[in-house]
Amino acid sequence: MPFTANRSFKAKPRLVVTSKDIHYIANDGSKIIDGSSGLWCCNAGHNRDAIVDAIQKQAAELDYAPSFQFGHPKAFTLAARLAALAPGDLDHVFFANSGSEAVDTALKIALAYWNVQGKGSKSRLIGRERGYHGVGFGGTAVGGMVANRKLYGNLLAGVDHLRHTYNRDEQAFSRGEPEWGADLADDLERLVGLHDASTIAAVIVEPMAGSTGALPPPKGYLKRLREICDKHGILLIFDEVITxxxxxxxxxxxxxxxxVPDIMTFAKGVTSGTVPMGGCFVRRGIYEAFMQGGPAHAVELTHGYTYSAHPLACAAALATLDIYRDEGLFERARALEPVWADAIHALKGEPNVEDIRSIGLVGAIDLKPRDGAPGTRGYEALDRAFHEHGLMFRTAGDTIALSPPLIISESQIGEIADKLKAVIRAVA
Ligand code: PLP
Structure with a gap:
């Protein structure tokens, strides 16, 4: 099983069988409130009728269309809808099937972009400690989670990392962007000093690191990174698979x-988790660079997947974007942010709570690791939450990570907070 303690799971499985709105039903019939939008993906909630209808209709109408040398109209409609949502001139979209494929696509486009301009020496990729960019070789190499890297040898050559942005002494219990830490972006200057910008293709970061326990960026950090990239001609990639x-x-x-980054990945929420889909946006100038030179019959970007822009995924994504727009869910998340933050931060003072972070509808609670047994408190919390308290969340070691569907109500936020309190006390 993926990223799962197989032996523990098989001894005591956590199985869900149906879902609706903000709940799962487990195989024993118990009701589970979804505090993590599945895996950070079901932003519109579960089994929304309009998305289910769109997928069913699409399956009956056009089950599959090749994405090499052929296409289908919904792929272009969806690309245009997505481009309208993206900031700046991030107005061209390449479709993949997951966040990992989105990341590897973004890294390959960055390398190819410099190549097509005769600057093939710009081939170094810079990631960041504590970053997660999926599980492809590229994403694992630029990622900064030691457990995900250590089993896999040398990964890619020519990769370096910025330091991560978390400092508990300076940032504990901050809401939103911490005040401290913008200067950490200057790490990129240090790496330019070490490697020279003529060897660096791109820097990739999650605007908010998700998988290592939700680390919002320090105030001003991303702007500073953008400035340094501009100064040295380095592409900036945002991995927005979670954000x-x-x-x-x-x-x-x-x-x-x-x-505004130069390349921006997406996945998960694009279909509210219903059908696998990922992809990346590129700025207009990047697209144009590939369209120069060479004969018109030649393939400009030798990259793609059999299931790029799969019709079922496109139909699901279009229906999902309609829900986001019609229900104003992005604005709703912004409006609920203070309510959510109050509920999560009220857990300060509960046993073993060492830090709490929140931004948007994201929350993270660091529990003190047990002496000599890091990760056991987090695992027990996840297991007890599911089996005894009817709550699903993610953990990263001893950190509880939360990201409820954007349709959550204020009373359901209160319910999640009450359940969290009970779980934290149970694992004290
Ligand atoms: N990038 C980020 C920032 C992610 O959080 C994830 C998954 O959580 C991925 C990439 C990988 O996505 P997937 O699991 O769809 O391959």
Missing amino acids: GFGRLGASFAAERFGV
């Missing part, structure tokens, strides 16, 4: 933080 589609109370984190 896209309203999670931070805006269409994308790029919009919320007022920083």
Whole structure:
């Protein structure tokens, strides 16, 4: 099983069988409130009728269309709808099937972009410690989670990392962007000093690191990164697989933080998790660079997937975007942010709570690791939450990570907070 403690799971499985709105029903019939939107993806809630209808209709109408040398209209309609949501001139879209494929696509486009301009020496990729960019070789290499890297040898050559942005002494219990830490972006200057900009293709960061326990960016950090990239001619890639589609109370984190990257990935929320889909946006100039030179019959970007822009995924995404728009879910997430933050931060003072972070409809609670047994408190919390308290969340080690569907009500936020309190006490 993926990223699962197989032996523990098989001894005591956590199985869900149906879902609706903000709940799962487990195989023993118990009702589970979804505090994590599945895996940060079901932003519109579960089994929404309009999305289910769109998928069913699409399956009956056009089950599959090849994405190499052929296409189908919904792929272009969806690309245009997405481009309208993205900030700046991020107006061209390439479709993949997951966040991992989106990231590897973004990294390959960055490398190819410099190549088509005769600057093939710009081939180094810079990631960040504590970053997560999926599980492809590229994403694992630029990622900064040691457990995900250590089993897989040398990964890619020519990769370096910025330091991560978390400092508990300076940032504990901050709401939104911490005040401290913008200067950490200057790490990029240090890496330029070490490697020279003529060898660096791109820097990739999550605007808010998600998988290592939700680390909002320090105030001003992303702007500073953008400035340094501009100064040295380095592409800036935002991995918005988690932060896209309203999670931070805006269409994308790029919009919320007022920083436009050159390439931006998406996945998860694009279909509200219903059908696998991912992809990336590129700025117009990047697209144009590939359209120069060479004969018109030649393939400009030798990259793609059999299931790029799969009709079922496109239909699901179009119906999902309609729900986001018609129900104003991104604005709703922004409006609920203070209610959510109050509820989560009220857990300060509960046993073993060492830090709490929140931004948009994201929350993280760091529990003190047990002596000599890191991760056991977090695992027990996840298991007890599901089996005994009817609550689903993610954990990263001993950190509880929360990201409820954007349709959550204020009373359901209160319910999640009450259940969290009980779980935290149970694992004290
Ligand atoms: N990038 C980020 C920022 C993610 O959070 C994730 C998944 O959580 C991925 C990439 C990988 O996405 P997937 O699991 O769809 O391959």
